[in-house]
Amino acid sequence: MSESKNDTKAPPSPKSTKSPGGHLAYQRLHANMTTLKLGVAESIVDSYLESSAAEGKSTVEALDYLLDQEVKSRNSASIETRLKLSGFPVRKTLEDFDLSAQPSIDTKVVQELRTLRFVHNTENVIFLGPPGVGKTHLAIALGMEAIRAGFMAYYLSAAQLVEDLKKAAQQDRLDVKLRSLGRYPLLILDEIGYLPMDRVGAHLFFRLVSHRYEKGSTIFTSNKPYSEWGEVLGDTVIAAATLDRILHHSTTVNIKGESYRLMSRRKAGLPTPSPVIPVEA
Numbered sequence: 459m460s461e462s463k464n465d466t467k468a469p470p471s472p473k474s475t476k477s478p479g480g481h482l483a484y485q486r487l488h489a490n491m492t493t494l495k496l497g498v499a500e501s502i503v504d505s506y507l508e509s510s511a512a513e514g515k516s517t518v519e520a521l522d523y524l525l526d527q528e529v530k531s532r533n534s535a536s537i538e539t540r541l542k543l544s545g546f547p548v549r550k551t552l553e554d555f556d557l558s559a560q561p562s563i564d565t566k567v568v569q570e571l572r573t574l575r576f577v578h579n580t581e582n583v584i585f586l587g588p589p590g591v592g593k594t595h596l597a598i599a600l601g602m603e604a605i606r607a608g609f610m611a612y613y614l615s616a617a618q619l620v621e622d623l624k625k626a627a628q629q630d631r632l633d634v635k636l637r638s639l640g641r642y643p644l645l646i647l648d649e650i651g652y653l654p655m656d657r658v659g660a661h662l663f664f665r666l667v668s669h670r671y672e673k674g675s676t677i678f679t680s681n682k683p684y685s686e687w688g689e690v691l692g693d694t695v696i697a698a699a700t701l702d703r704i705l706h707h708s709t710t711v712n713i714k715g716e717s718y719r720l721m722s723r724r725k726a727g728l729p730t731p732s733p734v735i736p737v738e739a
């Protein structure tokens with residue numbers, strides 16, 4: 459394994475390995491780096507020590523560089539792992555979002571959201587607007603910012619959420635499921651309103667919102683204004699109680715504009731179909 463690899467390592471030429479005991483120190487350095495799981499630093503230490511000696515760099519600079527490479531690699535590996543676990547259907551970033559295409563979005567609000575204060579403060583964000591205006595894009599982009607900042611984030615469409623909660627309830631595991639969804643510092647619930655919920659679904663949705671209330675941040679997206687959530691949830695009383703909790707600590711971004719999908723088609727000289735009417739299940 460790695461130890462036998464280290465046993466046979468041939469030392470490079472830096473002065474340090476030529477001093478008495480240098481060879482032994484060299485072997486031990488590699489073995490200890492392996493034991494401490496400093497794989498990235500270990501893989502570059504030989505070549506780096508040679509070049510840094512040639513450039514007259516200090517020991518502190520050399521150590522700093524090697525450890526910094528290790529930390530950077532670990533951070534990016536951990537970000538990648540959390541991105542894979544996030545369930546994001548696509549990856550979208552705030553850099554890719556053209557704010558000038560949607561003048562109804564207040565740039566200052568997006569800048570504020572980008573600070574992730576809302577995640578630290580367990581507040582909610584709701585993106586409302588018609589199809590194609592960037593609700594999912596912004597929700598995922600904020601999710602990616604949160605992941606880059608070290609948080610766990612998880613994405614679910616509202617339909618998938620209800621399906622998962624129903625399944626958990628049937629298996630007598632609803633509490634376990636609610637607890638597991640409650641642990642994410644940021645949950646993204648996309649597409650509320652495209653498919654109306656039945657009574658059980660609305661009740662389970664309320665249970666989740668209640669469970670996360672003041673404990674975690676949730677980003678909601680919906681094509682329906684709040685006044686129509688009674689219809690979406692199929693029950694005005696449950697809708698009112700749900701919205702009361704969602705909106706208590708929240709920022710609503712109401713996007714009024716043309717679908718970016720249609721805009722892009724028009725710019726490309728492609729025919730733009732008349733606006734799509736949401737399909738009711």
Ligand SMILES: Nc1ncnc2c1ncn2[C@@H]1O[C@H](COP(=O)(O)OP(=O)(O)OP(=O)(O)O)[C@@H](O)[C@H]1O
Binds near residue numbers: 556560590593679
């Ligand atoms: N302002 C923008 N700048 C760059 N890309 C955008 C912008 N708005 C939307 N898009 C892109 O247009 C497509 C549609 O956006 P998105 O899926 O976020 O819309 P939506 O509001 O969630 O629509 P729907 O209600 O149909 O789900 C995506 O590929 C998204 O990246």
Ligand SMILES: [Mg+2]
Binds near residue numbers: 594595
């Ligand atoms: Mg969407």
